[in-house]
Amino acid sequence: MAVTNFKVIVVGGGPVGLVAAHVLYKAGIDFVVLERRQNVILDLGAALVLAPHNMRVMHQLGLYEKLMEIGEELLNTKGFLLNGHQFKTSSELQLLKQKYGIYAPISEGSADCHSHGVGLVAFHRAHLVQVLYDNLPEEAKSKYFLNKKAVTIDSNDEGVRVTSDDGTIYEGSIALGADGVHSITRSLMRDLALSETPKRDWDPKEPFTSVYKCLWASFPRPSEPGANFETTSKDQSAMYITGRERGWILLYDKSEPTTTLRSYSEKEVEEVAAKLAEFPVNETLKVKDVVKERFTWGMSDLGEGILKHWSYKRIVLTGDACHKFTPNAGLGLNNGIQDVVVLCNGLHKAVTDGKTDTATLAKVFEKYQSDRAEAVEKDYKQSALVTRLQTWASGLYYFLSRFVLSNNFVAKFVARFVTSPHIRKARVLDFVRGTELPLGNVGWQYAIPQ
Numbered sequence: 231m232a233v234t235n236f237k238v239i240v241v242g243g244g245p246v247g248l249v250a251a252h253v254l255y256k257a258g259i260d261f262v263v264l265e266r267r268q269n270v271i272l273d274l275g276a277a278l279v280l281a282p283h284n285m286r287v288m289h290q291l292g293l294y295e296k297l298m299e300i301g302e303e304l305l306n307t308k309g310f311l312l313n314g315h316q317f318k319t320s321s322e323l324q325l326l327k328q329k330y331g332i333y334a335p336i337s338e339g340s341a342d343c344h345s346h347g348v349g350l351v352a353f354h355r356a357h358l359v360q361v362l363y364d365n366l367p368e369e370a371k372s373k374y375f376l377n378k379k380a381v382t383i384d385s386n387d388e389g390v391r392v393t394s395d396d397g398t399i400y401e402g403s404i405a406l407g408a409d410g411v412h413s414i415t416r417s418l419m420r421d422l423a424l425s426e427t428p429k430r431d432w433d434p435k436e437p438f439t440s441v442y443k444c445l446w447a448s449f450p451r452p453s454e455p456g457a458n459f460e461t462t463s464k465d466q467s468a469m470y471i472t473g474r475e476r477g478w479i480l481l482y483d484k485s486e487p488t489t490t491l492r493s494y495s496e497k498e499v500e501e502v503a504a505k506l507a508e509f510p511v512n513e514t515l516k517v518k519d520v521v522k523e524r525f526t527w528g529m530s531d532l533g534e535g536i537l538k539h540w541s542y543k544r545i546v547l548t549g550d551a552c553h554k555f556t557p558n559a560g561l562g563l564n565n566g567i568q569d570v571v572v573l574c575n576g577l578h579k580a581v582t583d584g585k586t587d588t589a590t591l592a593k594v595f596e597k598y599q600s601d602r603a604e605a606v607e608k609d610y611k612q613s614a615l616v617t618r619l620q621t622w623a624s625g626l627y628y629f630l631s632r633f634v635l636s637n638n639f640v641a642k643f644v645a646r647f648v649t650s651p652h653i654r655k656a657r658v659l660d661f662v663r664g665t666e667l668p669l670g671n672v673g674w675q676y677a678i679p680q
Contacts, residue, residue, distance in 0.1 A: 236581045237261060237402035239392045241380045242409030243270065245278065245355070246549040246566035248362035250408055252291045253570055255370045256662050257578045262400055264392065266379035266409075270363050273526050275355035276446035276478040277471045279304065279560035282349060283656030283674070284567045290662045290678060296361050301351040302473040304458040309636060312463050314510045318636040350458075350560065352473045354448060380409075383418045385543040387588045403586060404544045406573070408566070411438065411491065411533055413551035423542045431538075436489040438533025438554045442617060443494075445481040445502045447527035449520050452477055453512055460620055461509050462631055467620035469558065470511035470520075479520055480557065481506050482621055485531075494529040502529060532556045532617075536610055541595035544588060548573060553606050555613035558620060565602075565609055571657045573598045578661045601657075608652060 238254055240247050243265025254261040280288070280301070288294045309318030366374070378394040383405050392400045407415025416437075423432055451472050461468040465484035471477065483502055507518035521527065536553040540546060549566030576594040580586050619635065622628040634640055655675045663679045 233581045233584050233586050235260075235403075236577075236586050237389075238577070239264065239390060239400050239402040239405045241383075241392065241405060241407050241415045242413075242551075243267075243374060243376075244408070244410060245359060245362060245563055246410075246570060247408035248359065248366070249287075249291075249567050250406060250548070250570045250574070251366060251370055251374065252293070252362070253574045253659065255367060256291065256659065257574055257581070259574075259577060259581060260402075261373055262402070263374045264378035264380055264394060264400065265374065265376050268377055270374070270376065271356050271360050273356045273448075274528065276448060276480055276557075277352045277473060277476075277560075278355050278358055278563050280351050280353070280567075281560075281564050281653065281656075283653055284564050285351065286656075286658055286667060286674070286678065287567060287571055289667055290659050290664055293361065293365055294667075296365055297351070297353070297358070300357045300361060300474060301353045302455045304350045304352050304456055304471065306454075306456050306458060308457075308459045308512070309631075310459065310461045310510050310512075312461070312509065314513075316513070317632060320636075320638055320641045352458075352471055354473060354476050354478075380414050380418070383415065383422065383545060385422060385545055390544050404546060404577075404591060407545065407547040407551045408549055408570075409551055411550040411554050413547065415545065416537070416547055416551050419539075419542050419545045419547070422545070423539070433537045433539055434489070436491070437537055438491070438535040439487055439489050440491065440531035440533050441484060441487050442482050442532045442556065442621070443485050443502075443529060444532050444557065445483070445499060445506075445527065445529040446478065447503075447521050447524045448476050448478050449523040449525060450477070451475055452515060452520060452523070457512065459512055461511060462620045462622060463509075464622045464628075466506060466509075467617075468506065468509045468511055468517060469620075470515075476525070477520060479511060479517060481509070481517065482532075482558070482617065484621060484623075488531065489533075491531045491533055499527060499529045503527075534610070534614060536606060540599045541592070544591060546573065546595050546598070553610060555610050556617040557613070558616040559609070559613045561609040561613050565606055568605065568657060569598075569602060571659055572601050575657070575660045582661075605652070605655065 238261040240250050240263040243263045247263050251263050288297055307320040310316055380392050381395050382393040384391040389403050390405045407413050409415050455472045457472040459470040467482045469480040503521050509517045533554045540552045548569040555562050576598050580594050618627050619631040658676050658678050666678045
């Protein structure tokens with residue numbers, strides 16, 4: 231018999247937390263979302279990319295067409311050197327679209343209704359969050375709370391109690407940490423585990439190591455949309471992406487390894503921007519040309535790592551809270567969404583079966599981590615590889631970047647025989663029935679339930 235009083239306390243109301251809200255609502259599972267910020271929408275961050283497999287999940291959630299109204303496909307890949315020489319033009323993203331592109335009407339009944347394929351789709355972070363929040367049903371929106379920073383989490387065999395910094399106590403069945411790289415849920419979970427068994431082997435308090443820092447900026451789109459360009463050099467690189475309305479740059483600068491994620495002052499951001507000012511970002515523009523038109527910018531350390539422990543008792547982590555990648559390959563949010571999908575598939579089954587005791591939930595959490603382990607490990611390694619290729623981390627990386635992977639035949643080979651087989655294994659919600667979007671020429675391993 232299904233459990234009717236199961237409730238999830240989602241800590242963190244960013245993109246992953248909002249996707250969790252949509253999925254839990256679809257699952258018929260009660261929840262609240264606790265977001266520490268004062269506003270849902272903040273014009274912060276750079277581009278976020280959704281891959282074809284997660285656009286399928288967005289289709290299941292009824293968000294596909296809304297997202298396509300604000301997103302832009304990335305189909306044009308180029309590579310530049312510091313002297314402006316273009317050493318690479320790649321069609322690997324077009325191949326990815328052909329193999330796994332999603333084809334669906336822009337809008338039913340529209341006069342210009344036609345089919346279009348979707349590969350990788352870029353969004354401005356704030357715009358993506360806006361769509362995710364605005365399209366929550368009103369009942370679900372009423373469960374999303376701002377100015378709620380979690381300060382304690384208690385877990386026992388009956389459930390969890392999450393206390394926010396204003397003293398409000400939220401009681402539920404589990405706590406789901408979707409609060410990012412600086413996760414308070416992760417920290418509180420660790421404290422709880424070690425308080426009960428001090429000599430327990432656990433992840434360190436600062437579990438991610440940063441070797442690079444990244445300056446990001448957004449600005450009015452100055453060139454054609456759909457660009458996914460890179461400029462490579464020793465220990466530094468630039469990425470230039472153009473979306474529907476905005477452009478973004480991400481400037482990578484190698485620094486001393488650290489596990490402490492630092493906050494950078496405006497002066498420090500300006501210093502890095504000045505150091506990389508002459509980097510070309512396309513055939514005509516340099517870093518200095520686009521940053522002067524910026525809407526916002528900032529800089530952060532790029533932590534890297536995968537936790538050994540994603541859960542403890544009735545607390546479980548998702549996304550950057552439990553695995554952190556460099557952003558060069560655009561895989562961070564995609565893995566966070568897949569975490570939510572796999573975890574909520576397990577939760578839905580447990581609730582439906584009427585088995586939500588602590589022991590059963592521990593098995594759900596273990597299976598969630600086990601099911602995600604291979605994909606997370608692959609994407610973690612791919613992200614690290616791309617970052618080091620673009621910053622020529624060694625002579626081998628330089629050779630591969632300049633002379634091997636810049637070859638279009640090699641890039642197509644990698645897309646066809648490495649990237650595509652990995653993508654086709656992605657999960658969908660196994661409890662949300664619907665039609666499958668028409669696909670490219672390779673099928674998915676997991677079909678949308680009919």
